[in-house]
Each structure stands twice: as C-alpha cells, then as structure tokens.
Amino acid sequence: MSSGTNIEKLTLEDIMSDRFSRYSKSIIQERALPDVRDGLKPVQRRILYAMYKDGNTYDKGFRKSAKSVGNVMGNFHPHGDSSIYEALVRMSQEWKLRDPLIEMHGNNGSMDGDPAAAMRYTEARTSKIASEMLRDIDKDTVSWIPNFDDTEQEPVVLPSRFPNLLVNGATGISAGYATEIPPHNLGEVIDAVIYLQKHPDASLDDLMQFVKGPDFPTGGIIQGLDEIKKAYQTGRGRIVVRSKTSIEKLRGGKQLIRVTEIPYEVNKLQLVKQIDEIRINKKIDGIAEVRDESDRNGLSIAIELKRDVDQQGVFNYLLKNTDLQITYNFNVVAIDKMCPKRLSLKSILSSYLEYQRLIVSNRTKYDLSVAKKREHIVDGLIKALSILDKVINTIRESDNRKDASHNLVETYEFSPAQADSIVALQLYRLTNTDVTKLKAEKNELAGKINEFNHILDDSEKLDNVLKNELLNIKKEYGSSRKTIIEKEIENIKVSNKITIPDETTVVLVSHDGYLKRSSLRSYKASEVDDCGLKEDDYPIFLKQLSTRDHLFMFTNKGHLIYRPVFEITDVKWKDTGEHISQTIGLDADEQIINIFNFKALKENGMFVIATSDGYIKQTEFSKVIPGRTYRSHSLTYEKLKDDQSKVVKVSYVANNKPDAEIMIISNVGMASRFMLSDVSVNGPRTTGVKSIELRDEEFVCNMEVVGDNDKIGIITQKGSYKNMLVNEVPITSRGRRGVQILTPLKRNSYEIIDFAKIISNEESNIPLRIYTANSRIHDVLSDDYPMSNRKSNGSIIVDVKKEGIPAKISEIIS
Structure with missing residues (x-):
C-alpha cells in the first residue's frame, strides 16, 4: 500500500447524508427554483444568454431551434437536449407566460397539450421584451462565473430590467421544495415597485392597490380576495379560477354556453372531453352537444343545451365537476441570497428593487x-x-x-x-x-x-x-389586465333537478327492513305478490315515487333513517333488495313503524310522535333534516325514558290543519281525545309531554291524528273487531285518564292490540289489513260491520287459535 494513501472510516449514514445534501443543494440552486432577482431557472437564463451572445435576437432573423439548443448544451448546460428544448418552448408559449421571452416559428405546442414540433423543424429568437432581461449585461452589471468546462464565462443572474419573477411566474419541484408562482400584470408590478421606492415601509394593503392579484395569460376569473391577500402575506394561498362564459340563445328555445377563457394551465382538449363524458354517461340531463370551435381568433368552446333546460344548474354542475373551475395554490418559493425561501409580495418587490439599484449603480x-x-x-x-x-x-x-x-x-x-x-x-x-x-x-x-x-x-x-x-x-x-378578480368565492350549489333525472319508480319497504326501488316496467311485468320478499315478510310501504323524492323511515327505538329515493338500490321487482342494516345498524328488536315521502327537504309541517309509556310531542320538520353522515348513521328523533319504552306512532301534520285532534288509546281500552294544539313543540332529542294517564302494566297501543267525523277500526287480542266514531270519545285536555271504549269483564277482559283510522273514498271505505303473530293476514271491509258504541267489544273475525293473536291493523299497502 502506498504511503500516501489515506483511508477514512465513515458510516453509510454519514456518506449518504453528505452526498444527498450536495445533490439537494445542486438541484435547488442550479435546476428547479428561480432566482428572485431575474425570475429565471438556470436553464432559462442560459438559453437567453446563449441566444443573445449568438446574436439570435428579436431584431434579426429566426434561426433553427436546434442550433440554439446545441449552443446552450455545448457551452453552458451539460444536460439532455430535450430538457433544454422543452424550456425554450415553454418560454415561447403565450398561454403559459404573460409576456413570452422567446418568439418561435413553427409548431410550439397548444393549449390542448399537443407537443411542439421537433427542434429541427422550428425556428426561434429572443422576443423584444427579452432584450430588457439582458440590457446592460456587458457593462459589468452582474457577476460572472466559469462555465462547466472553464472555457467561457456565464452570468450568475441576468440584469432583468423588469420584475420577471412576478410577471411570468414560475413552477418547479426540487428536493424538499416546490414553487408555484402565478403570472402578474407587468404594469401593475412596475407601479408597485415604484411605490415601494418612495415608501419603503409600505404595507401589503398599500402594495395591493397596484398588484390586484395574478393576471393569467389565459384570462379567466379569480375569486377569493382574502386568499390572494393571504398568499401575498405568507407565500401560500388558495384561489378559485373560473372560466369566462356567456349565454347565447338559439332557435327553438335552446341555449348555448360559450366558453371564451379557461383557467390557467388547464388542458382544453381534456376539458372538452370531461364535459362530453358527462353528456355521454348522462350524469346530468340537458347537454345536447359539446364542440371545440377555437380558431385563429381565439378560444371558443360551445356547450349546446337541450330545450327548456336550467342553464344555470347545468353550468353549476360543470363548474363543480370539470376544469371549468379549478383551485390554484400559491407556493411562492424562490432563491434569495443563495437560499430557498418562501416569499411575501413585499419581500419579492424589495429584493428586486435592491437588485435593480445595484444594476443601475454598477452600470453607472x-x-x-x-x-x-x-x-x-x-x-x-x-x-x-x-x-x-x-x-x-x-x-x-x-x-x-x-x-x-x-x-x-x-x-x-x-x-x-x-x-x-x-x-x-x-x-x-x-x-x-x-x-x-x-x-x-x-x-x-x-x-x-x-x-x-x-x-x-x-x-x-x-x-x-x-x-x-x-x-x-x-x-x-404594458398591457391591460386579462383576468377579472372577484372578492368572494361563490358557493356553488347543484340542484337535484340537474343531477338526478326525474323518473317514476316503485319503492318498497318491508316489515323486516328490506328496501328497494324498481322501474315501472319491471313492476308492471311482474305479479304484485311476487316482490322477492321472504315468505313471512310483507310490505309496509309501497308507492310510485319520483327519483327526486325523499324517504323518512321512523323506527320504534326513536331512530330516523333517511334515504333519497335515487340512492335506494335499483333492482328488478322480483329481487329482494338491500337490508337497511347493511348501511345502518339496527337492534334485533328494532322495527320501522312509519314511513313518509316528501318532494323536498323544505316542508313546514310537524311530526307528531307518541310513545308506549304515555308521552307525546310535536317536532318541526326542519329539526330532523338529515346531516352529512345520513348514509351510515341514523338521527335520534325521540329520547325514550327506558329500554321498555318504544315509539308506537309517528304522524305528519301539515301546517294547514290547525284544528287537528289526537286520539290516544291504551291497551286496557282507555281512550283520550284532545286538541293537537295542546301538544308542545320539542326538539328531536326530547321525550315530550304526558299524553294519557297510565296505570301499572298499561301502555299506549297507538295514536292517530283525527277529525270529529272520522271513524276508527279496533282489533283486540281475542280477534274481535269493531268500528267506532271518533266523537264517541269526548274532547278533554291532554294527560287525562280518558274514557272506556270496551266493556270490562270479570275474567279474561278484552285488550286492544291496535286501532287504525278508516280512510274513505267516494265509493266506499278502503279495506284494513290485520297481521297476526303467526304471519297470517286477515283483510277487513269496515262497511261489512256496523258502527258500534263505546260499550261494545266488537265481533270476533279472527280465529286466534288457528291464525294467531292479532299484532297490527293498518291500511292495506298496495
């Protein structure tokens, strides 16, 4: 081993940390983020300088883009030619930059996302305003450093005689940092710089007198002045950018939405595709055709509507579900004094002003x-x-x-x-x-x-x-502002009339908790009894409703389950449907007792709620409107006193019934009648007030909202049935014991299981249906039985030994 060799023992962690730190610093400072002084990334700066140095400027002829790219790559930017050409092309696209720095002959891409032609086909030169970026560069105004192979000098930053960072904006992603700076109006930014010269302590509000907000090259409408101010204060903010549209009237009562400006960096082709897919998939009904009519005169998208369609509703839906409206997120990060920083509007203008003073001083x-x-x-x-x-x-x-x-x-x-x-x-x-x-x-x-x-x-x-x-x-x-600024962000509401087609459907809810909807065609093609339910199950609600209707289902445990009709599973009439417990858990002994359908969630009536332990209340419709979690959670509409208590009846009373009366009957045959106005109005999570006086082991079997001339049908545990006029029970005040409507016996007395109001039409009384404990059904035509007084115990019509004890009596569901 050579004596000069020096081996260091380092951990992998230290090596990786050191190498990645160097790499991060390189891509942050030398690739992805713009400099606050000239608003350019290194590749953009090198392109402009190389073209200037080569005499490829606005006052001379165009030259092949490939030559410019080759000069940049060979002398200053040792990276792939595709990345250099992409940067050059972007600087020429008038829909990306507010004031393009490159002029290009040939195909330089489009708002549809089309790529530019290959660089061997296009020609380019710097634009006239780009000359202001380079003016005075030969007068020792900027610092210089050797290029990558030390054969030439390149500028660290361009003189940038106008505030390019704000005027043309920037976008980029590096290690741990990203930047998203929107374009602004040249005249507004210059006015703000000049104001800051004279007023170095200027507030943000002072500067925003001049810089109103971003000014996108594609125009459009910005909403959210508070968010703009927040972005200018902190460097982060979120604004809404909306397309500029107008309404044109066509023949035959038709209308057309004309889109002339779209949000910044939205792909026009994809936008048209989004709208057309909504039309094809019939997510809303009303769009007849979508056409891209853009030409040399500018952007134009035609959205043709069908006859007599709510154009504002369609437009709102498109704003919410397509790129006709987007949110733009400010993330104002740039290199300032060799460090990446999130900058406010004032800090950008201050840094630029300081730099320009240095440029003028160096030039002088x-x-x-x-x-x-x-x-x-x-x-x-x-x-x-x-x-x-x-x-x-x-x-x-x-x-x-x-x-x-x-x-x-x-x-x-x-x-x-x-x-x-x-x-x-x-x-x-x-x-x-x-x-x-x-x-x-x-x-x-x-x-x-x-x-x-x-x-x-x-x-x-x-x-x-x-x-x-x-x-x-x-x-x-300078040029006039293209983008309109609106103070408030509009809250877009999409009506169900737009998103839900108005179709008639048959809705069924069963005793055991199954619900479904079927088309009229499927319903009419099947036998009514062949509804897909289990043998011992039966419908408790069966109606033809619109898909825009709303269903309220009340259970005996005080829970309200809400479903818009269009959300109910659409199946064939012969199918069972879905069980309510698939989405909302029900107790084993919990049952749906009453169901109501409404056209809208803006009713003004009252729900009258009675419990088995003798309480009653009125609750306003508006108090039980479902919340956002209605799909998975039920709403509590009644607070029960204990586990033995249950709700026996929920009725709905419209506001046009001021003289309505209440009939309450207990199992031992005590009946009380009083005015509905005696029942107080309470919120959903309350118990209510006393309805009838009960004694030990007694309970309320049912409640009905009645009138003085109404009739009721009563069923007892022995299978006896009787008709009775409501006025047999005198009107008293609420909470009384009431009067006896059965004759007491010394042994084995009659007890009332249930009672129902008899509904009459022009021809006859509508039949009632008795359901027994053995899942047997017994239909009753009340006209077949005489009208009885209070002392009568009725006539035996159900053989309880064979059919079972009666459990319920109600109007027939058909």
Missing part, C-alpha cells in the same frame, strides 16, 4: 469609467493638435510605433494611453475642425461624468433613473 460606474478614459484620451488629442508639428517630427524620427509612443511620453509628458491614441490617429483628422469636435466632446464628457457622479453620490437621483427606466418599459410593453 462602468459608464463613468468609460467616460473618464475617453476624457483622458480627448485631452491628449487636443494637446497633440496644439503642438502638431512637433508631434509629427517626433513620430517621423522614431523607429517604429512602439518607439513613437515611448518618445511622445518622454518628450511631451503624454500618458501611454494618450500616446497610443495619437500614434493611431489618422492624418485626415489633423484639421482645425477636429479640434472643435474634440473640445465639444470634452464638454459633453464632462457633463456625463458629472451626471454619473451625481447618480452615484445621490441615492434619490439613482432612484429617479431607475423609476424612469421602469416607466419606459411599462409604456413600451
């Missing part, structure tokens, strides 16, 4: 040095012309040019620079006229030197120079 020093050198030469020429004959003789007597210069210095005390200038002087300039011109030039140079000294000595004068130059750039390149 350079111009001062050049002027002083020239003044020194002019002084020598004037002196030489004053002793011209002697100077000529001295030159004649000299051996060569070098000797002549030496003799002039020795004989007449010229400086070496002056002597060289005299020796190089052409004979035709040795006239009196040239003396006059030289003296005029000397006076002019003296004035310039004085002016340059004044600029360097007076910061206010330097700022005036900078201000005038910025104003000239604004005058030359």
